[in-house]
C-alpha cells in the first residue's frame with residue numbers, strides 16, 4: 001500500500017481539530033494523526049506525544065538544523081510547529097494513511113511536496129466574526145493571542161482557493177459527513 005496524506009488546514013478556530021478527531025474516531029485502522037512538534041505550552045488536558053511533541057525552542061531549532069522536518073513554520077511569533085519525517089514514516093510503516101491538522105502555509109507546503117499523494121482540504125468558517133466567536137468560546141487563548149490568531153486568519157482565508165477542496169464548516173454534523181465522504185473517496189483512488 002502506498003501511504004497517502006490527508007491534510008486539513010484552516011485558520012485557527014475554523015474547526016479542523018474537531019473534524020479530524022471525529023474522522024480518527026471513526027476510522028482508527030485506516031488513518032493515524034500526524035503528531036506535530038511544537039514549542040508552545042501544552043494546554044490543560046493536552047498530552048505530550050498524543051496532541052503534540054512539546055519540545056523547547058532550542059531542541060526544535062537543533063532538529064531543524066539536522067533536517068528532521070518535512071515542513072515547519074513559525075506559526076506565531078516565537079512559536080514553532082513542524083512535521084517530523086520520522087512521524088510520517090512511522091504511520092506509513094503501520095500500513096495507515098496520515099491525517100494532518102496543520103496551518104495553511106504548512107498544508108500548502110505538504111501539498112506541493114507530495115502532489116497527488118496528498119488531499120489538501122481547507123476548512124472554511126462561515127465568517128471571520130464566527131471564527132472569532134469560536135476562538136473565544138474555546139477559551140484556550142489570552143486576549144493578546146486571540147488577536148494574533150484573528151489577524152492571521154484574515155490573511156489565511158484568502159488562500160482557500162489554492163486547496164484541492166473547500167469544506168464549509170457551518171453545521172458541524174454536515175461538515176463531518178462531507179469530510180468523511182472526501183476521505184473515503186480519496187483513499188479509494190489508486
Ligand code: ADP
Nearest residue numbers: 012013014015016017018134138169170171172
Ligand atoms: P481549529 O482546530 O481549526 O483551531 P477547533 O476544532 O479547535 O478549531 O474549533 C474551535 C472551536 O469551535 C471549538 O470550541 C469547537 O468546539 C468549535 N466548533 C467547531 N466547529 C463548529 C461548528 N460547526 N459550529 C460551532 N462551533 C464549532
Ligand code: 5GP
Nearest residue numbers: 012036072073075081082083101102103106
Ligand atoms: P494550536 O496552537 O491551536 O494547536 O495550533 C496553531 C496552528 O498551528 C494551527 O493552525 C495548527 O493547525 C498549526 N499546526 C499544528 N501543527 C503544525 C505543523 O506541524 N506544521 C505547521 N506548519 N502548522 C502546524
